[in-house]
Amino acid sequence: MFFLFPKKRRDYLLNEPLARVNQWMDDNQPKLIRFLQQLVQEDSTRGNEYKGQAVIIEKCRELGLALDIWEIGKETTEHPYFYSDRTEFIGNPNVVATLRGSGGGKSLILNGHIDVVPIGNRADWKIDPFSGEVKEGKLYGRGSTDMKGGTAALIYAMEAIKACNIILKGDLIFESVIEEESGSAGSLATVLRGYNADGAIIPEPTNLKIFPKQQGSLWFRIHVFGKSAHGGTRYEGVNAIEKAIQVIQAIEQLEKRRNASIHDPLYKNIPIPVPINIGKIASGSWPSSVPDLVVLEGRMGVKPEEMVEDAMVDMDQTLQLLIKEDPWFNQKPPTLEWFGARWLPSTIEKDHQLVTILQDSYKNITGTDAVIEASPWGTDGGMLYHAGKIPVVIFGPGTTALAHDSNEYIELEKVFIAAKTIVQAVLQWCEIDELS
Amino acid sequence: MFFLFPKKRRDYLLNEPLARVNQWMDDNQPKLIRFLQQLVQEDSTRGNEYKGQAVIIEKCRELGLALDIWEIGKETTEHPYFYSDRTEFIGNPNVVATLRGSGGGKSLILNGHIDVVPIGNRADWKIDPFSGEVKEGKLYGRGSTDMKGGTAALIYAMEAIKACNIILKGDLIFESVIEEESGSAGSLATVLRGYNADGAIIPEPTNLKIFPKQQGSLWFRIHVFGKSAHGGTRYEGVNAIEKAIQVIQAIEQLEKRRNASIHDPLYKNIPIPVPINIGKIASGSWPSSVPDLVVLEGRMGVKPEEMVEDAMVDMDQTLQLLIKEDPWFNQKPPTLEWFGARWLPSTIEKDHQLVTILQDSYKNITGTDAVIEASPWGTDGGMLYHAGKIPVVIFGPGTTALAHDSNEYIELEKVFIAAKTIVQAVLQWCEIDELS
Incomplete structure (x- = not known):
């Protein structure tokens, strides 16, 4: 006994x-x-x-x-x-x-x-x-x-x-x-x-x-490139802010896909179980110039059972798809960096x-x-x-x-x-x- | 004679x-x-x-x-x-x-x-x-x-x-x-x-x-507001970057409308006669936070025959329409400021x-x-x-x-x-x- x-x-x-x-x-x-x-x-x-x-x-x-x-x-x-x-x-x-x-x-x-x-x-x-x-x-x-x-x-x-x-x-x-x-x-x-x-x-x-x-989380930084020009002939450049919007929208779609796959009842009252947050954006130095670089920083949520590495692959594949489909990104691929803090x-x-x-x-x-x-x-x-x-x-x-x-x-x-x-x-x- | x-x-x-x-x-x-x-x-x-x-x-x-x-x-x-x-x-x-x-x-x-x-x-x-x-x-x-x-x-x-x-x-x-x-x-x-x-x-x-x-031109600055929150519960906040994207897209539409009305043959070889350029964007200080403020700066082209004041009204009306149609903007209206240099x-x-x-x-x-x-x-x-x-x-x-x-x-x-x-x-x- x-x-x-x-x-x-x-x-x-x-x-x-x-x-x-x-x-x-x-x-x-x-x-x-x-x-x-x-x-x-x-x-x-x-x-x-x-x-x-x-x-x-x-x-x-x-x-x-x-x-x-x-x-x-x-x-x-x-x-x-x-x-x-x-x-x-x-x-x-x-x-x-x-x-x-x-x-x-x-x-x-x-x-x-x-x-x-x-x-x-x-x-x-x-x-x-x-x-x-x-x-x-x-x-x-x-x-x-x-x-x-x-x-x-x-x-x-x-x-x-x-x-x-x-x-x-x-x-x-x-x-x-x-x-x-x-x-x-x-x-x-x-x-x-x-x-x-x-x-x-x-x-x-x-x-x-x-x-x-x-949830785990990790920080990413994405550099999105453009081509500078005078604002008055902005069509001669490529506005990095416009291109960054495409990247942000692709990340929003990724967030949707990742969360659609979560059916854990512990998440039933949580609108977005593992969010991806864009926390910072910085671009440009002169109102009359077409900016040629945007730096985005954010936080990616990691599912409780997920390996951090798998979350990283998800983000990378999202950018790779953009690079494949968009001629400008193909020429000037955005770069992805994992930096700073990370919580498993x-x-x-x-x-x-x-x-x-x-x-x-x-x-x-x-x-x-x-x-x-x-x-x-x-x-x-x-x-x-x-x-x-x-x-x-x-x-x-x-x-x-x-x-x-x-x-x-x-x-x-x-x-x-x-x-x-x-x-x-x-x-x-x-x-x-x-x-x- | x-x-x-x-x-x-x-x-x-x-x-x-x-x-x-x-x-x-x-x-x-x-x-x-x-x-x-x-x-x-x-x-x-x-x-x-x-x-x-x-x-x-x-x-x-x-x-x-x-x-x-x-x-x-x-x-x-x-x-x-x-x-x-x-x-x-x-x-x-x-x-x-x-x-x-x-x-x-x-x-x-x-x-x-x-x-x-x-x-x-x-x-x-x-x-x-x-x-x-x-x-x-x-x-x-x-x-x-x-x-x-x-x-x-x-x-x-x-x-x-x-x-x-x-x-x-x-x-x-x-x-x-x-x-x-x-x-x-x-x-x-x-x-x-x-x-x-x-x-x-x-x-x-x-x-x-x-x-x-x-073309004339003038500089504008727009403050777009959000509501801060932790990135992990980003649905509790309103990301000012997402709201700023809406503003940028409305400005793109304004640029299209303004240029569609120009039929001067002197502009026939110019893709966008009087462009509106977003030259700067800045938001956020921490990847894991939902940013509550975006500052946009840009340059608005003014048509040769246009009064600067009329161009200003165009921009203001664009924001007013957003404020009218979007509940968040209604609650926290973006602000428009004309600053710095101006060329008639x-x-x-x-x-x-x-x-x-x-x-x-x-x-x-x-x-x-x-x-x-x-x-x-x-x-x-x-x-x-x-x-x-x-x-x-x-x-x-x-x-x-x-x-x-x-x-x-x-x-x-x-x-x-x-x-x-x-x-x-x-x-x-x-x-x-x-x-x-």
Whole structure:
């Protein structure tokens, strides 16, 4: 017989500590808010991640976790999954803090990124983007929703487990990584340093939905060529902007074709499951001249089950068809380049135990059914999945719409719900040692 | 009886001095080349026009012409035809040099601009852009074709008249103006200073064709708005680039309609008589974001007989129709702005005496018929025509294709032909005093 205790006994083993943990969480909400505030108050944009990590390290020391702090090195930057233009990581370490289990349980990674995107135009912010100001249940600031709110929920979950003297069987591995916003080099480094587990939860801003599948994405740059001429004799030239419109329209058709082939019910409420976005266009320097070059940049979504390389082939074939069919493109072929950041996709089954445990926990905490969907964006989950073969679920308190925007905020109520849901999932996944 | 002399006598009165002038021109070609070289060697880009004017002034003094040198002032900058973003003209004067006639003949303006466009990318030049180097009958350098070659032809024509002691009845007014490349403020200033005449020749690069009609042009800037979103949920935003494509396509249709209404035989060999050129597009700052703003800039051609205001209305109505028909544009209307430079159109009849005299002269010099066409670009002629009511013909030795380009050059043989054609036209138009 596999189970040492009958179901009832197991339920008691879970329920009694869970009740304690929940009670502690209810009693200590100001702790969580204060910690999140501290975290948001540190400007941990790219190159400044150390400021956020210092807050994390201090907290993990206080909790008595086994700390590992290191800077990304060659083993990462020379790895084929390293997609970044950054070469300098000195002073901005990754942090992993482990709560070692007593043995026999499944291990779990709790992963959050410490880097935040730039604030953009300061004038668009009504409050100081690094104030962490709380107003009407919302905590404001860059990174509050993406994803310091999620990270704070993880820390709070661990703190509750420690404070309630609960001993887990499986290892609980908390990762505070850099470089998520620029291509997952931080999470790649954790895998290469040997951190692996039976599952991982990443509290990116899902608005408390559960994402077992994540879209990947990669950046492309296309040069479209024309022939310059004076605007008054524009017929003597070829306007690169006109030719770029043809390229954009071909890409729109490609997006249609790629999405028409997706029938996954997790995408049923998503108008375009894996979009291709044209994010930048630049051409010309003089109103009276026919421009001879357009530079397009964009983001291509990658299906959860798709290989990045296959998505690349799709885009390349679209351009090849244009080159074949259009005499001008034949003479001056547009060039395609994959540059900058890249996020790998990831997928686990909808009924994977990590998903169902989170589902149950969410229902238990909120009384309502969790929404299960596929993510419209990439996360570090793709890297953990591809580099570490780790099953990943994304579930967090923030909301996509606020991420990267001015006046970013997070609803504190959702951070509590996320923390409570995650703590219950941890107790079930890693299991509680009877000695607790 | 109107004519004092029978036709034969008049022919002799023209032909004998003309023969002398032509002989002088043939004998003094190195003078012209040396002068043009000096002129090209001075970098007279905007703000540096004084360098080129110094060469002009020195030469006009040598020829004993009545000089007027002045800086553009308020009478010009506050005039409704002043289309420029420049406010500072100190140190960069206009120059007018008059060869006073003995009376009784028609006056003629010979107008050339001293300003040249920037060299662009120095690396694209095979020779020093201010060398004035001569190779195989071509003189190289910025401004050689646009339009120092033409100006040198004018100076050479006047020098020949002076050297051959020919006295004209009508005034010959040579204008070396600034600011042609940026909206004709220099030529506007000449009119406002009182310079007027019965006709004007401007030797812009027509490749020795005769242009009695000139297209005008003006610059527009359109802001097209979108709604930002993350690229992964691009359906939550409105991509300003997609909306800008709609605007561009509506402008293409407008261009078609405007040109379909032109039946002037002077345009019969011109694929698009008055083009609308999209010269610049800029949008977005991040491949993964849906851009919420596109800025388009372009040049709209104005028909020779059209009022600039009517062309503006055409463009505005095109946008208004989009705003009416498209719900998004209705909500976020694109904005239209007319900015920077503007060149007024100009037109005289194909059989105007200034045209026929140039035609005859050209045939006399080259033995072939001149091509009469309408210009694909604006010149200072539009300003002389609108501000001064002066009939204008454009006829010059350069070629459009080389203007504003790297490795600009002019064929010296064409400068000679232009100078000889112009000198004969001057003698016929202004008439020769019998005392000559």
